[in-house]
Amino acid sequence: MTTMTNGGLAADIRRFRMGSVQRVWVLTASLATAAATLFVIVVQPLPTPATTVALPWVGWAVAFAISEVIVVHVPFQREAHTFSLGDVLLAAGMLVIAPADLVLAQVVGAGVALLLYRRQRGTKLAFNAAALLLGSTLAVIVFAALTDEQAGSNPWHWLAALVAVLVLTVTSDVCIFAVISLSEGRADWRRLPGMLTLSLPFSLGAGAVGLVVERTAMDDPAALALLAVPTGLVFAAYRAYTRARKQEENLRVLHETTSLLYTGDADTALGQFLAAVRNAFAAGVAELVLLGEDGSATLSRSRDGQEPVALAPLEDPEQATRLVDCCATATGTSTTRTGAAGGQALDRYAADRGLKDAMVSVLGTEGRTHGLLLVGDRLGDVATFDRNDLALLETFARHVATSLERGRLEHDLRQVTDLKEKLRHQAMHDALTGLPNRTLFLDRTEHALALAGRNGLWPAVLYIDLDGFKPVNDTHGHEAGDVLLRAFAERLHGCLRAADTAARLGGDEFAVLLHGPIDESGVQRVLDRIRAELTLPIDLGAGRVATVGASIGVAIADAAIDVGTLVQHADAAMYAAKRGGRGISRFYEPGLGEDGSTRPDPGAELAAGLARGEFTVHYQPLVDLRTGRAAGAEALVRWEHPTDGFRPPDTFIPLAEDTGLIAEIGAFVLRDACRQAARWTRPDDDGPAPMVTVNLSAQEVTDPRTVEQVRAALAEAKLDPYRLVLEITETVLMQDREAATRNLRDLKALGVRVAIDDFGTGYSSLAYLCTFPLDMLKVAREFVDGLGRDANADVVTRAVVDLAGALGLLTVAEGIETAHQQEHVAQLGCDLAQGYLFSRPVDAETVLAVMTGEAAPAGVVVPTA
Structure with a gap:
């Protein structure tokens, strides 16, 4: 039975x-x-x-x-x-x-x-x-x-x-x-x-x-006694046989399981290792807690029916310490289980997590405790874990602890933890200036308002727009503009108290959160310090200097305001200051946003710009690092505002996504890119025809109408689909996996290619590389900037190139600005590159001259033959 x-x-x-x-x-x-x-x-x-x-x-x-x-x-x-x-x-x-x-x-x-x-x-x-x-x-x-x-x-x-x-x-x-x-x-x-x-x-x-x-x-009932003898011997022999098989199986599982710690990336390795530990003990959950020397702790978990967790920060490291003490006091060894004498800490830990039973072993070597290995929720009718299970778990723990002591595993795991923290920091900070970005600024402002609601100490917000930044950027170039923004950000941060926050919202717009209590006179003192810094020239390098001003709007919070309204008031005051003559400051007053002096509705302004034909497409060449010739170009949308001049994409693309206009902008760029690429032919050239790459937004990746738009654009331009490359970021790709997978497969059926933009700065999981139909990886500019100076950047770039090679994908290095960077990525094995070293984004006629082999215009150094 x-x-x-x-x-x-x-x-x-x-x-x-x-x-x-x-x-x-x-x-x-x-x-x-x-x-x-x-x-x-x-x-x-x-x-x-x-x-x-x-x-x-x-x-x-x-x-x-x-x-x-x-x-x-x-x-x-x-x-x-x-x-x-x-x-x-x-x-x-x-x-x-x-x-x-x-x-x-x-x-x-x-x-x-x-x-x-x-x-x-x-x-x-x-x-x-x-x-x-x-x-x-x-x-x-x-x-x-x-x-x-x-x-x-x-x-x-x-x-x-x-x-x-x-x-x-x-x-x-x-x-x-x-x-x-x-x-x-x-x-x-x-x-x-x-x-x-x-x-x-x-x-x-x-x-x-x-x-x-x-x-x-x-x-013969008495003969039953004789039957008991061979039955007992068979039973004893079976027990001995199963025990020997179990020991042999345990040794095999131990070797295979611990070897998983060194396969693949750290997240995948930890998930596979803990899943193998669960299977070895027929358990529903396995956890690995690693204790840092600085008192921090991370948790990795594999639970039946759930996605694995790898190196998540542990909110209560003291609980892990109590479990270590529990092992020491319960048995005098490094391993114990629920229900053991003195094991109340483990009993509570198991009860808090809904585990019917558990056992834990300390990862310890001489002079150091590295963490804990825990398994729980025994499957099967066996009541709970027994002494043999404890002995096997302790053996597992010794092997893991030895690996940690040798440094290799701990070094790998620490690198992954540091990388995750770096990526988290990047998601909340501006890459250029290092200041908090809009997301973090709004979050801190919301917290400040919540605190003020309890203590009555209301904060203030400054909205800053630099005056004279565009001429500097246009005259001296993008690098000079970046130097100016970084210098102003550093000076702005120096004008504030430690508790205050300076943030870059995008382009040349900044914001400041001044914690309460603060009044107009307190704000004015901060404004005076900012004005004093603005009077000092900024060294742009190469003997160039610049001085800029700022229009600043101020809004002081009260009990009836929320974070969105507070920032909107400061924005309205800033625009009123700019309209009042620039270089001045303005405090928000009731009715300021109703007198027509504030900036127009951004969404309406964007829609009007589209209707008036203010948008154009520029192209930045892609260079084949093996031949030195132009292999194609990336299509980049530009908005030439009638009063502000060219507005950078990061100032209007998020707005376009919020208002739904991104689909219209994307369709415009796609049609222009296909039409221009169809012109990039050289009758005497038997090499591959140049490609054109077009960025897809999050909305376009999941919108089923995108496939038909691409089909129509290709047909209208009579462009070979293989010459069109659609670029997608990792974050966009993971927002709606099912819709993205469906659309990308339909797009691939048309014959186009798909690239991952800024690879390595989004999700750390690499599973999607096998899920989605990809052709190209673009190494993010952050990694290229650090080549030769940052060992981590070298390692990551090499890893991306090797990974792409193993998967049969092309690699593109973005942001190449120096010959050293070009040589470095070429030595690593990158296929293509783009950046200011070769060419800035140029208009359609200029890139046509490059692609068709005509003389390259001034400022474009891509070889044409």
């Missing part, structure tokens, strides 16, 4: 508590109803065998209960099957006890053992009891049908008893298969034959032993 264990029913129930539990109860009730009906109508009227044993059914029930204690646990895939000696008693009882008494004895005895010894409750207990009742009832019915006209005990009766035992086994396996299918929402029919192959031979052997016991008891 087989019963469903925690590894099957219980683990599956944990996965489908949303509605599936009710379906299991319906199945259980159906099994119980069918079994009870058959028992009353068919089984009870069946006659008692001619030969009986003077043992009441209660005695048989006790025997069945004992048989459920003496069991063999065999893991199979994700379930654990439990084989009991109940089949021995069932086969013998067929011949010597009334059928109804046999069914009652087995159900009652096994049910009591499941309840008291295996501690089954609720759905699992009810299901196992119902399945057992149905199987036992069908077994005695089949036995009675096969022996209806036979009398006494003979080989036919023995064969009928074996068939009846197999009927019980098949019934149990089918019921278990049904409940697993309900839990998973599908029926994997390949699983059922495997279950039957595993259970039928054991049941057949147990039934045969039962018949031998019955014949021996009837013919």
Whole structure:
């Protein structure tokens, strides 16, 4: 007989508590109803065998209960099957006890053992009891049908008893298969034959032993003592064999599992390692806590049915320290389990996380504790972890601790942790100036308002727009403009208190949060310090200097304002200051935004610019690092505002996405890029035709209309689809994976290529490289800037190039500004490059001259032959 264990029913129930539990109860009730009906109508009227044993059914029930204690646990895939000696008693009882008494004895005895010894409750207990009742009832019915006209005990009766035992086994396996299918929402029919192959031979052997016991008891009861001797020897030999196999398996698993720590990237390696640890201990969860020398701690976790967690900061490192102390005081060693004497800290830890049991081992070497390795939620009917499990976990922990002590693993993990922190910092700070960006500024302002609501100390916000920045940028170039912005950011930060925040919102716009209490006179002192800094010339390098001014708007918060309104008031005051003559400051006053002196609605201004044809497309050449020739160009949208001149894309692209105008801008850029690329041909050139790359926004990646827009643009320009490359950032790609996958596959069907822009600055998981149809990786400018100066930048760039090569993808190095950077990326194996070293973004006619082999215009150094 087989019963469903925690590894099957219980683990599956944990996965489908949303509605599936009710379906299991319906199945259980159906099994119980069918079994009870058959028992009353068919089984009870069946006659008692001619030969009986003077043992009441209660005695048989006790025997069945004992048989459920003496069991063999065999893991199979994700379930654990439990084989009991109940089949021995069932086969013998067929011949010597009334059928109804046999069914009652087995159900009652096994049910009591499941309840008291295996501690089954609720759905699992009810299901196992119902399945057992149905199987036992069908077994005695089949036995009675096969022996209806036979009398006494003979080989036919023995064969009928074996068939009846197999009927019980098949019934149990089918019921278990049904409940697993309900839990998973599908029926994997390949699983059922495997279950039957595993259970039928054991049941057949147990039934045969039962018949031998019955014949021996009837013919010569004293001979049962002789039968016990070989049975005991076989059992002891089996235990020794399984113990040896277990040790051999543990050594294999130990080697394979610890070796996973050095495969793939750290996140993937940790996930695979902890999943292997869970499988080794048949556990629902495995956790690795690493303690830093600075008192910090990280948590990595693999839990059944959930995405793995890698190196997440642990909010309460002291809890890990308490677990270390728990191990030391509970057993005097480095390993303990729930329920052990002195292990209250682990008991509380397990209870807080809903774990029914757990064991933990300290990762310690001489003079240092590196962390903890924990497993919990034992699967299967085995009550909890035993001494052998503790010994194996301690061995795992020693291997991991040794790896940490040697430094290689800890160094790798620390690098990943530092990289994640760096990426988090980048997401909240401006890359150029290092100041907080708009997102972080709004978050800090919201917190300041919430605090002021409790203590009454209201903050103020300054909105700053630089006057004279555009002429500097146009006259001296992009690098000079960057120098000016960085210098102003540094000076602005120096004008503030430590608690205040300076942020760059985009372009030449900055903002300042002044914490309360502060009034107009306090704000004025800050403004005076900023004005004093603005009077000082800024060294742009190469003997060039510049002086800029600033229009500043001020809004002081009160109890009736929210963060959006506060910033809007400061913005309105700034625009009023700019309209008032520039270089002045203005405090917000009620009605300031209603007199027409504030800036127009940005969305309406953007829409009007599109309607008036103020947008153009410029192109930045891509250079083949092997031949030195132009291999294509990237299409970049530009907005020439009638009063402000060229506005950088980072000032209007987010607005376009917010207002929904990004689709219209994207379609405009796509059509122009295809039309221009169709002109980039050289009749005498037998090399590959130049490509054109176009950026897709988050909205375009998931919009099903994008595919048709691309198809139409290609057809209109008569452009070979292979020459069009669509660029997507990692973050955009992961926002809606299903829609992105669907659209990208449809786009690939058109024949276009797909590139990942700014690769390495978004998601650390590399799984999407296998999921999405990609052709090209663009190494982010942040990494190229650090080549030769930052070892991490060298490592990351080399890793990206090697990864792309292994996957058969092209690599493009962005932001090449020096010959040294060009040589470096070429040595690393990059295929293409772009940057100011070769050319700034240029208009369509200029890039046409480059692509068709005409003389390159001034400022464009891309070789044309």
